[in-house]
Amino acid sequence: MANKRNPAIGFIFITMVIDVLGIGLIVPLMPTLIRGFTGGDLSVASQYSGWLMASYAIMQFFFSPILGGLSDKYGRRPIILASLFGFSIDYLILANAPDITWLFVGRLLAGITGASFTTAQAYIADISKPEERAKNFGMVGAAFGIGFIIGPAIGGFLGGFGVRVPFYVSALLTLLNGLYGYFVLPESLAKENRRSFDWSRANPMGSLKHLTKYPVIAGLVIGFFCLQLAGQAHPSTWSYFTMKVFSWTPTEVGYSLAFVGLIVAGVQGGLNRVLIPKIGESRAVSYGLLLYGLGFFLFAFATSSWMMYAFMVPFGLGGIAGPALQSLISQQVGANEQGELQGGLTSLQSVTTILGPLVASNLFAHFTSGTSFVYFPGAAFLAAGILVFIGWAFVVKSLRKHA
16 A cells, blocks of 8 residues: 555655745845835845735635645645645736735735645655654655755846746746646545544634644644744845845855755755664654754854855754654644644644744844844844754653653
């Protein structure tokens, strides 16, 4: 049975790569696009960026548990395909936005349809044996890495032909992704494992409450929350930090993000598959969080461009924590609740993507605006590092308690 299902990992992997590639294409250009509408400097643009990211997350917070519940009833395939076509429309709106308001419209739509990652994770849980889940969740991380190797580099290059060109390319790629999935992506959820849709379980607070039903989950989920909240500092402020401190161009930002993606792909797609089975998921989570937190601390105090590349190594190695932690959490629920669990985790993650960008972008703006008592562009990275270590403490305590 497992051998028949293995090809599905390849299908979902390629789908995720193309999906992330579309996102990666536009990341280096967002500061330039926002500044064109606001007429402000990088500090002001970063604040608008934080609100754009938060608007996406607010919609995802409310709609992810609904789509997760629908995927438990109707299957993963239709939800993934609908999400991909919705993203394609979003990119077209962004490409043709006449003002900042339309950027928010596009982000709100993307938040509603942004369940492709959630459902893909439930898809992975469906087709994986318990002992293979960490490895296969790592493939999702590898897809992110590969997408961000290619995407930002191409996006920075295409931006030279016009700031909106990468958005059109992203729309086309996502549309092709949806068409690819329509023809080759099989359904992963067997009919006997499906459940009826329940609105009381499909609201975001209900999904979050569901996460506390199992004894070991509470501490792990707190750690997951801290990890995800801290992680928002990177996408929220990386472009603005490097442009402000090192005067990087969008192309240079794209290359740096491509390097991050290369490390992530190597860790998630290679190192995780070898290291986690050897040291165990609990140790992988602990060591990974420590490395991740260290990476943030080093970013905060970097004084030269080369340091940002060097410090990406411990930061990227910290990626061993995420798949192992997610695997530990997923093992606590049955097959017919994986969609609900992943919907709940995505709702929790959406809370962090509401709060994280707002906190990180405003920390950056405040400590670079000239009104602060000290000039410190790395404030968001420093705060993220502290938060990761807090999450590490909760995870270690929970694992020891329920060992």
